Amino acid sequence: xxxxxxxxxxxxxxxxxxxxxxxxxxxxxxxxxxxxxxxxxxxxxxxxxxxxxxxxxxxxxxxxxxxxxxxxxxxxxxxxxxxxxxxxxxxxxxxxxxxxxxxxxxxxxxxxxxxxxxxxxxxxxxxxxxxxxxxxxxxxxxxxxxxxxxxxxxxxxxxxxxxxxxxxxxxxxxxxxxxxxxxxxxxxxxxxxxxxxxxxxxxxxxxxxxxxxxxxxxxxxxxxxxxxxxxxxxxxxxxxxxxxxxxxxxxxxxxxxxxxxxxxxxxxxxxxxxxxxxxxxxxxxxxxxxxxxxxxxxxxxxxxxxxxxxxxxxxxxxxxxxxxxxxxxxxxxxxxxxxxxxxxxxxxxxxxxxxxxxxxxxxxxxxxxxxxxxxxxxxxxxxxxxxxxxxxxxxxxxxxxxxxxxxxxxxxxxxxxxxxxxxxxxxxxxxxxxxxxxxxxxxxxxxxxxxxxxxxxxxxxxxxxxxxxxx
Amino acid sequence: xxxxxxxxxxxxxxxxxxxxxxxxxxxxxxxxxxxxxxxxxxxxxxxxxxxxxxxxxxxxxxxxxxxxxxxxxxxxxxxxxxxxxxxxxxxxxxxxxxxxxxxxxxxxxxxxxxxxxxxxxxxxxxxxxxxxxxxxxxxxxxxxxxxxxxxxxxxxxxxxxxxxxxxxxxxxxxxxxxxxxxxxxxxxxxxxxxxxxxxxxxxxxxxxxxxxxxxxxxxxxxxxxxxxxxxxxxxxxxxx
Numbered sequence: 001x002x003x004x005x006x007x008x009x010x011x012x013x014x015x016x017x018x019x020x021x022x023x024x025x026x027x028x029x030x031x032x033x034x035x036x037x038x039x040x041x042x043x044x045x046x047x048x049x050x051x052x053x054x055x056x057x058x059x060x061x062x063x064x065x066x067x068x069x070x071x072x073x074x075x076x077x078x079x080x081x082x083x084x085x086x087x088x089x090x091x092x093x094x095x096x097x098x099x100x101x102x103x104x105x106x107x108x109x110x111x112x113x114x115x116x117x118x119x120x121x122x123x124x125x126x127x128x129x130x131x132x133x134x135x136x137x138x139x140x141x142x143x144x145x146x147x148x149x150x151x152x153x154x155x156x157x158x159x160x161x162x163x164x165x166x167x168x169x170x171x172x173x174x175x176x177x178x179x180x181x182x183x184x185x186x187x188x189x190x191x192x193x194x195x196x197x198x199x200x201x202x203x204x205x206x207x208x209x210x211x212x213x214x215x216x217x218x219x220x221x222x223x224x225x226x227x228x229x230x231x232x233x234x235x236x237x238x239x240x241x242x243x244x245x246x247x248x249x250x251x252x253x254x255x256x257x258x259x260x261x262x263x264x265x266x267x268x269x270x271x272x273x274x275x276x277x278x279x280x281x282x283x284x285x286x287x288x289x290x291x292x293x294x295x296x297x298x299x300x301x302x303x304x305x306x307x308x309x310x311x312x313x314x315x316x317x318x319x320x321x322x323x324x325x326x327x328x329x330x331x332x333x334x335x336x337x338x339x340x341x342x343x344x345x346x347x348x349x350x351x352x353x354x355x356x357x358x359x360x361x362x363x364x365x366x367x368x369x370x371x372x373x374x375x376x377x378x379x380x381x382x383x384x385x386x387x388x389x390x391x392x393x394x395x396x397x398x399x400x401x402x403x404x405x406x407x408x409x410x411x412x413x414x415x416x417x418x419x420x421x422x423x424x425x426x427x428x429x430x431x432x433x434x435x436x437x438x439x440x441x442x443x444x445x446x447x448x449x450x451x452x453x454x455x456x457x458x459x460x461x462x463x464x465x466x467x468x469x470x471x
Numbered sequence: 472x473x474x475x476x477x478x479x480x481x482x483x484x485x486x487x488x489x490x491x492x493x494x495x496x497x498x499x500x501x502x503x504x505x506x507x508x509x510x511x512x513x514x515x516x517x518x519x520x521x522x523x524x525x526x527x528x529x530x531x532x533x534x535x536x537x538x539x540x541x542x543x544x545x546x547x548x549x550x551x552x553x554x555x556x557x558x559x560x561x562x563x564x565x566x567x568x569x570x571x572x573x574x575x576x577x578x579x580x581x582x583x584x585x586x587x588x589x590x591x592x593x594x595x596x597x598x599x600x601x602x603x604x605x606x607x608x609x610x611x612x613x614x615x616x617x618x619x620x621x622x623x624x625x626x627x628x629x630x631x632x633x634x635x636x637x638x639x640x641x642x643x644x645x646x647x648x649x650x651x652x653x654x655x656x657x658x659x660x661x662x663x664x665x666x667x668x669x670x671x672x673x674x675x676x677x678x679x680x681x682x683x684x685x686x687x688x689x690x691x692x693x694x695x696x697x698x699x700x701x702x703x704x705x706x707x708x709x710x711x
Contacts, residue, residue, distance in 0.1 A: 208700075214650070448577070448618065449617060449618050449664060450703055450704045450705075451613075451617050451618075451658065451661065451703045452574065452577075452617045452618055454703055454704065455570075455574055455613065455614050455617060456506075456574040456575075459506075459567075459570050459571050459574055459614070460506060460507065462567070463499075463503055463506070463567070463571065464507075466564070466567065467503065
């Protein structure tokens with residue numbers, strides 16, 4: 001149906017990316033058709049794609065209005081391209097970013113997914129990766145389709161798992177995790193988790209570490225929806241989430257569940273997708289606003305730069321007079337905005353310079369206002385960097401005043417000064433930080449790290465377990 | 472307590488698995504009682520820690536010696552085949568006790584800042600080793616390396632990270648081992664302590680990520696997971 005070579009397509013926009021796959025919105029150049037293309041990097045070690053080609057061919061024969069259409073695949077260099085149907089409404093996961101879904105919408109989506117699952121299971125195909133991110137929507141028709149199943153998902157998961165074993169266990173059925181033989185019922189468990197995901201915005205245990213999730217799922221009671229949800233919805237979820245695969249309802253049976261039978265039409269989803277697009281527009285406005293905020297910070301650089309000459313000259317003269325008692329004896333005014341932490345950290349000469357900067361009547365008010373808005377971290381960063389850089393400059397200048405300096409040394413010092421001045425803000429900041437003595441290096445009593453404390457409590461727990469076994 | 476520690480030490484150094492087991496039980500008993508939370512007398516713990524500071528009474532040293540002899544015993548196919556379950560269990564228990572010793576007495580970690588000692592873990596991290604020992608080795612590695620950048624650097628130098636990646640990617644490697652290795656990767660990619668004693672050996676997270684990326688794909692994914700799920704709690708990244 002579609003040509004199997006990369007030159008026939010124009011990649012338009014990246015729709016999403018995972019560990020080993022990127023999905024693009026693309027146009028077939030001859031017909032102008034818009035499709036989705038999944039690209040998978042084969043350098044991760046997949047040798048032969050004959051099996052993949054065969055499976056994609058099989059997927060091409062899937063004919064359900066609730067399953068994404070696959071068009072074929074080919075290899076371009078080291079990349080596998082899989083051609084798929086494009087759905088302009090995005091995924092249910094994207095919809096969830098606007099907030100939780102209500103039960104009416106959830107029931108429609110679940111029913112459509114069940115139609116798709118019923119079709120796949122009728123052909124003895126397991127999806128293996130049911131979750132909100134893999135349920136796609138059409139913003140024009142409201143249609144709901146399953147995506148990223150079969151080879152595309154297996155390939156991504158296999159490649160990812162082979163190297164890092166970092167997957168997404170939150171939707172995994174207990175028998176999948178335990179690696180016992182599993183079948184169609186694994187998809188039903190994932191569907192139940194997805195239902196909770198749509199209701200709560202996140203799957204159960206989403207804030208738990210994936211490793212711990214993997215250990216907990218087979219051992220814990222199945223998750224439930226709380227009392228805020230209707231009895232029929234809660235019952236639907238329970239029918240999906242039984243630890244025993246044989247006790248879970250099938251897709252066909254679930255289509256007869258009261259929660260599903262009372263679902264509305266797919267057109268009811270369209271208004272949500274319209275809202276979603278409007279939200280994206282609002283987000284764009286927000287980013288423009290952020291740029292405006294950033295721009296307002298720029299003018300502050302000029303006043304500082306203007307004042308720079310005066311400050312330099314003044315300090316220059318002071319150092320020339322060699323009046324060290326002034327530096328040493330200066331105290332920080334009570335109303336100074338320099339925090340006590342800064343007082344402890346900064347050398348006294350830096351404190352002196354900061355006092356000068358802050359007490360200068362020429363300091364513009366917007367600067368102070370900006371500080372209060374942005375908080376002390378901004379202040380600390382700006383004034384510390386500025387003061388430190390200035391301190392180094394004045395130090396070098398004072399050394400250049402030494403008449404006893406040889407011509408060679410003077411020349412080297414001037415070169416050093418020129419080089420230092422030419423460093424950009426980040427680099428000069430790093431340089432200064434590296435050469436500044438750090439009090440924290442010399443903590444006499446070093447506290448044990450959180451990692452060590454965690455390891456110890458775990459060791460103690462396991463020790464007690466071992467002793468009870470041995471005893 | 473001195474007598475008990477001395478007696479345990481003698482057993483552990485006998486290069487005989489059955490005597491090693493006796494010595495190990497003795498050390499384990501002391502360590503457990505010293506380590507467990509107690510409202511009673513704190514003095515035994517203080518005494519134990521003082522004795523551990525002394526080379527004469529330090530318990531980790533003979534345990535390392537015992538580990539070496541058990542691994543050597545494992546190479547003797549004929550003898551090992553008769554007792555392999557006993558030997559494997561013994562090594563597992565030994566590694567667990569070593570964990571406790573270094574966690575209670577951090578100075579003992581310095582005994583592992585030695586390439587020859589760290590190579591014992593390379594022996595344990597062969598694809599042919601049973602999963603139980605691979606897991607135990609990974610756990611112990613994290614314990615001896617916690618707060619010790621030098622041990623980590625030396626382990627890198629003997630190609631330890633590379634070997635771990637080999638095991639991680641090996642087809643026969645069990646899920647248990649992979650999970651434990653995963654935890655090690657999270658540990659490795661965490662910030663290292665910042666102090667005058669270790670700053671010379673210190674690497675930043677970015678440097679470690681680059682190093683690990685030589686042997687493993689998608690280290691950025693591990694890093695992202697680490698930052699998001701915080702398996703070790705909130706990390707102090709001040710100095711990275």
